[in-house]
Amino acid sequence: MGYDPAMSRSSVSSERSGLRSVLATPWIYSAFSGLVGASAARREFVRRYVRPAIGDSVLDIGCGPGDLLDFLPEVRYTGFDISQRYVEAARRKFGNRGEFICARVGDAAASPPDGFDVAIAFGVLHHLTDESALDLFREARQAVKPRGRLVTIDGCWDGDQSAGARWLLARDRGRHIRSAEDLVRLAGTHFDVVTAEVRHDLLRIPYSHVILVCSSSEAGAARRGSQPNAWDGSRSEAGPGSEGQKFSMEAGQNRGLGRRGGTLAGQT
Numbered sequence: 001m002g003y004d005p006a007m008s009r010s011s012v013s014s015e016r017s018g019l020r021s022v023l024a025t026p027w028i029y030s031a032f033s034g035l036v037g038a039s040a041a042r043r044e045f046v047r048r049y050v051r052p053a054i055g056d057s058v059l060d061i062g063c064g065p066g067d068l069l070d071f072l073p074e075v076r077y078t079g080f081d082i083s084q085r086y087v088e089a090a091r092r093k094f095g096n097r098g099e100f101i102c103a104r105v106g107d108a109a110a111s112p113p114d115g116f117d118v119a120i121a122f123g124v125l126h127h128l129t130d131e132s133a134l135d136l137f138r139e140a141r142q143a144v145k146p147r148g149r150l151v152t153i154d155g156c157w158d159g160d161q162s163a164g165a166r167w168l169l170a171r172d173r174g175r176h177i178r179s180a181e182d183l184v185r186l187a188g189t190h191f192d193v194v195t196a197e198v199r200h201d202l203l204r205i206p207y208s209h210v211i212l213v214c215s216s217s218e219a220g221a222a223r224r225g226s227q228p229n230a231w232d233g234s235r236s237e238a239g240p241g242s243e244g245q246k247f248s249m250e251a252g253q254n255r256g257l258g259r260r261g262g263t264l265a266g267q268t
């Protein structure tokens with residue numbers, strides 16, 4: 001994967017104001033994440049949704065300073081990010097525990113290699129336009145093995161969220177906050193099976209997240225076989241305090257997603 005400093009500078013410059021520019025400094029970003037409770041969120045994201053096996057090959061798209069690596073078991077890790085500063089900070093912190101590359105989602109000359117067991121995008125999609133988000137889904141689909149998966153998490157709009165969460169989301173650095181339904185539609189362009197869960201309890205501050213698990217029909221069928229009902233219920237089984245809502249969608253269902261009661265559902 002290649003790196004174009006001019007491209008990186010211009011893409012990031014729109015975020016250079018106030019808290020947004022301060023968070024471009026890797027250690028401040030990591031400290032701020034810690035304050036709002038991102039460590040617990042990362043642990044839960046990995047444990048419940050990514051579920052990596054020891055030895056898996058993991059691609060971390062938009063890896064930032066690599067903070068997720070602290071929560072992964074012994075895996076073969078490759079992270080890439082558009083920000084040279086974040087990538088350098090990750091290399092300094094993690095050394096040869098992973099490979100960190102400066103590259104941009106959608107850069108045809110720098111697309112990631114294939115053969116990964118799992119691709120992750122933690123807090124990235126809400127920074128991307130629809131066009132770039134589609135690039136991310138396409139690249140991830142190409143990068144993972146036929147039975148591999150992409151797992152993403154982002155802030156989202158949701159009818160059940162608090163006023164505080166809406167206020168904070170409106171001020172997020174990412175300018176492309178979406179609803180779970182909109183994200184599932186985008187993901188469904190490149191993945192056969194997309195499941196989503198909305199959580200309002202992952203940070204210390206009021207905030208709503210949507211987690212997507214995207215796979216090919218082969219991998220999705222295998223997972224449903226091994227975990228009956230894992231994604232088909234109307235409420236999350238995430239444990240005490242969880243306010244998760246979940247829904248799933250298979251190929252051909254990405255038109256007319258709607259809510260049934262408190263549950264989001266794919267409709268053919």
Ligand SMILES: C[S@@+](CC[C@H](N)C(=O)[O-])C[C@H]1O[C@@H](n2cnc3c(N)ncnc32)[C@H](O)[C@@H]1O
Pocket residue numbers: 061062063064065066067068080081082083086103104105121122123124127128132
């Ligand atoms: C909220 S941060 C999340 C960072 C990291 N995933 C984490 O868990 O802390 C979003 C990241 O996406 C990166 N990013 C934004 N647009 C990108 C693009 N087009 N290609 C690659 N990375 C991008 C940013 O540089 C930033 O590191």
